[in-house]
Amino acid sequence: MADSVTSLTSVEAIDVTPVQKPRQLFLEVLYDWITTVDHKKIGLMYIAYSLVFLIVGGIEAIIMRIQLAVPHGTFVSPQVFNRMFTLHGTTMVFFVGMPILFGFGNYLVPLMIGARDMAFPRLNAFSFWISALGGILLYYSFIGGVGLYGAGSAPDVGWFAYAPLTAKVFSPGHSTDYWTLSILLSGIGSIGTALNIVTTIICMRCPGMKLNRMPLLSWLYLVTSSMVFIAISPLTAAQIMLLLDRYIGSHFFDTQAGGSAVLWMHFFWIFGHPEVYILVLPAFAFANEIIPVFSRKAVFGYPAMVAASVGIGFISMSVWAHHMFAVGMGAGANVFFVFSTMIISVPTGIKIFNWLATIWGGKIRFASPMLFSVGFLFQFLIAGLTGIMLSVAPFDWQLTGSYFVVAHFHYVLVGAILFMIFAAFYYWYPKVTGRMMSERLGKWHFWLMVIGFHMTFDFMHIPGLLGMPRRIYTYEPGRGWEIWNLIVSIGAIVQAVATLIFVYNLIHSYYKGEVAGNDPWDAWTLEWSTASPPPVYNFATTPVVHSRRPLWDIKHPEDPDWNYE
Numbered sequence: 376m377a378d379s380v381t382s383l384t385s386v387e388a389i390d391v392t393p394v395q396k397p398r399q400l401f402l403e404v405l406y407d408w409i410t411t412v413d414h415k416k417i418g419l420m421y422i423a424y425s426l427v428f429l430i431v432g433g434i435e436a437i438i439m440r441i442q443l444a445v446p447h448g449t450f451v452s453p454q455v456f457n458r459m460f461t462l463h464g465t466t467m468v469f470f471v472g473m474p475i476l477f478g479f480g481n482y483l484v485p486l487m488i489g490a491r492d493m494a495f496p497r498l499n500a501f502s503f504w505i506s507a508l509g510g511i512l513l514y515y516s517f518i519g520g521v522g523l524y525g526a527g528s529a530p531d532v533g534w535f536a537y538a539p540l541t542a543k544v545f546s547p548g549h550s551t552d553y554w555t556l557s558i559l560l561s562g563i564g565s566i567g568t569a570l571n572i573v574t575t576i577i578c579m580r581c582p583g584m585k586l587n588r589m590p591l592l593s594w595l596y597l598v599t600s601s602m603v604f605i606a607i608s609p610l611t612a613a614q615i616m617l618l619l620d621r622y623i624g625s626h627f628f629d630t631q632a633g634g635s636a637v638l639w640m641h642f643f644w645i646f647g648h649p650e651v652y653i654l655v656l657p658a659f660a661f662a663n664e665i666i667p668v669f670s671r672k673a674v675f676g677y678p679a680m681v682a683a684s685v686g687i688g689f690i691s692m693s694v695w696a697h698h699m700f701a702v703g704m705g706a707g708a709n710v711f712f713v714f715s716t717m718i719i720s721v722p723t724g725i726k727i728f729n730w731l732a733t734i735w736g737g738k739i740r741f742a743s744p745m746l747f748s749v750g751f752l753f754q755f756l757i758a759g760l761t762g763i764m765l766s767v768a769p770f771d772w773q774l775t776g777s778y779f780v781v782a783h784f785h786y787v788l789v790g791a792i793l794f795m796i797f798a799a800f801y802y803w804y805p806k807v808t809g810r811m812m813s814e815r816l817g818k819w820h821f822w823l824m825v826i827g828f829h830m831t832f833d834f835m836h837i838p839g840l841l842g843m844p845r846r847i848y849t850y851e852p853g854r855g856w857e858i859w860n861l862i863v864s865i866g867a868i869v870q871a872v873a874t875l876i877f878v879y880n881l882i883h884s885y886y887k888g889e890v891a892g893n894d895p896w897d898a899w900t901l902e903w904s905t906a907s908p909p910p911v912y913n914f915a916t917t918p919v920v921h922s923r924r925p926l927w928d929i930k931h932p933e934d935p936d937w938n939y940e
């Protein structure tokens with residue numbers, strides 16, 4: 376007691392500039408983060424950046440849902456509505472989905488393969504900052520005024536930016552240019568990070584970590600990152616062609632001059648469809664780590680899981696034109712894309728089966744990470760079923776461009792991907808901060824999210840089936856759509872409340888959470904063997920592994936996994 380009092384006073388005695396010190400400290404901290412090349416800090420910056428955009432994109436969704444809650448809504452004008460769905464879609468895909476998954480990848484991949492950092496730490500920092508610039512540019516478009524070089528308004532061409540909407544005649548001013556440049560920059564960042572993750576996984580594994588002993592999360596990040604090269608390249612090409620059309624009068628997408636609007640659709644969806652898998656594979660990655668630990672069993676069918684993931688990667692490249700069934704590609708092309716789309720359900724089905732087999736007969740603990748994973752399993756199954764329905768071309772002719780499609784893809788984006796992102800937060804938070812997130816708030820978050828999600832996206836199928844088109848800013852009463860739209864809008868607000876509880880939990884637990892220790896979930900992979908939060912160099916000594924569950928071997932020397940592998 377006396378000791379600590381003495382040391383306290385001596386600290387105060389040294390501190391001769393009490394007013395300036397905190398300010399300097401803040402700048403130091405800021406400088407430290409801005410110049411960092413540590414994969415953990417970069418990962419956290421990605422995550423923080425996407426959380427900000429999750430709230431922004433959420434606000435845009437709520438604005439749309441307030442407008443659509445009742446017929447003849449007057450909350451926003453048609454112009455503002457168009458801007459809202461463009462910003463919402465673009466933000467959620469490029470500035471929430473991709474960066475949050477890259478954030479987790481950045482943080483976790485080196486730790487889980489026993490490496491000290493990514494293969495190219497400086498490229499890593501560059502990729503983050505260039506992506507961040509992309510997000511900032513999109514919103515900079517709002518800013519107007521002489522000398523500010525903003526567009527004075529937001530882009531309103533949809534996140535798909537179909538030709539000829541984006542031609543100079545239909546889209547004068549600079550908001551579409553801001554959209555294009557924003558996508559270009561964030562694409563460059565994504566390619567840099569993808570290259571880094573692939574190289575890290577190939578070259579930086581610790582001794583004994585053979586490819587077939589890697590955690591499934593690393594496998595899935597290997598597949599997703601490889602897909603990023605193949606998917607982002609045509610997107611980048613298309614953006615450059617669009618800029619050429621707009622600025623030097625080339626006619627790639629100008630039908631009046633012999634160009635083709637369908638060409639844009641091919642370029643866009645050759646990117647756009649794999650993009651969905653780029654987002655969903657990391658969600659699978661989280662499920663692969665969380666479900667076994669909370670079932671107390673090794674994951675069922677590791678080789679089949681790897682094969683299915685690689686298979687999904689390949690097949691997903693050949694299905695893009697299922698977004699174009701109604702364009703008139705001809706029967707031959709339609710048949711090809713119907714079948715390639717349906718085949719994807721085989722590896723996906725294998726995964727669902729293996730997760731269920733992992734849970735089957737396990738000692739299940741329903742802590743928050745597992746709750747969100749179970750929600751994911753259930754919702755992803757339903758999303759898959761409506762996906763197979765839409766893959767049937769004549770069915771798609773009826774419903775493409777309707778709210779049924781919006782309901783389907785939000786089942787994937789929110790019901791599967793966002794749910795697993797939440798699961799990952801609860802699971803790895805103690806590793807990152809050294810403290811647990813509140814389980815009580817976690818349960819509130821989960822149940823409100825489930826209720827809100829199903830109110831919104833289950834009932835959204837119905838006006839879709841009744842013919843309600845998407846991207847309309849209002850509708851006439853008397854078509855049987857009113858009640859469903861009202862329920863959908865209330866559900867969206869419930870989801871917003873749930874998300875605020877989550878954000879509160881993140882902040883509150885950082886200061887007040889229960890101290891976690893190194894391995895609070897009694898898990899098996901390497902990241903749990905180091906301190907929480909991990910030191911700058913990750914591991915005091917380079918780990919050596921002998922099986923897929925290195926921590927299990929240490930905890931159970933009498934019956935280690937490598938006896939069976």
Ligand code: HEM
Binds near residue numbers: 437
């Ligand atoms: C509370 C959650 C959400 C709600 C209530 C919501 C609501 C909406 C609404 C009303 C639209 C416009 C549909 C239309 O008129 O065509 C839309 C479009 C879209 N949303 Fe969401 N959304 C949510 C979350 C998300 C998330 C998490 C993502 C992606 C990760 C996402 C991605 C998209 C995309 C790509 C579009 C298409 C935009 C377009 O047609 O240009 N949404 N959403």
Ligand SMILES: [Cu+2]
Binds near residue numbers: 648651695
């Ligand atoms: Cu698709």
